[in-house]
Amino acid sequence: MDATTFSALAEPNRLQIVELLRDGPLAVGEIAERIELQQPQASKHLRVLSEAGLVEVHPVANRRIYKLRPEPLQELDTWLETFRRMWEERFDRLDLYLQALQNKDTKPGDLN
Secondary structure: OOHHHHHHHOOHHHHHHHHHHOOOOEEHHHHHHHOOOOHHHHHHHHHHHHHOOOEEEEEEOOEEEEEEOHHHHHHHHHHHHHHHHHHHHHHHHHHHHHHHHHHHHOOHHHHO
8 A cells, every 4th residue: 555645635636536537537627627726736636646546647639638547546445444344343342332231221111
């Protein structure tokens, strides 16, 4: 897991660009318009995402088309799975504990 991925995704506009590209490739102008940025700002964010390996660019005539690369996101998901399981186990134990407390406080006459 590369810290560059986290760094690239930590900025809200870049995360929003990644979310846009989930639906398919887009030109830089379309991206800038959808997230309400000037084209040079969008280009800077796309450069960071490209350097992190999250997007790839394909020149088509005079346009640059950006496409999401799923591999770094899959690596991130694999890395996060360990933490996801840990938290699910902790929440399951907390749920059992709370149920036990609730059952302890319930008296036979309280069930009606």
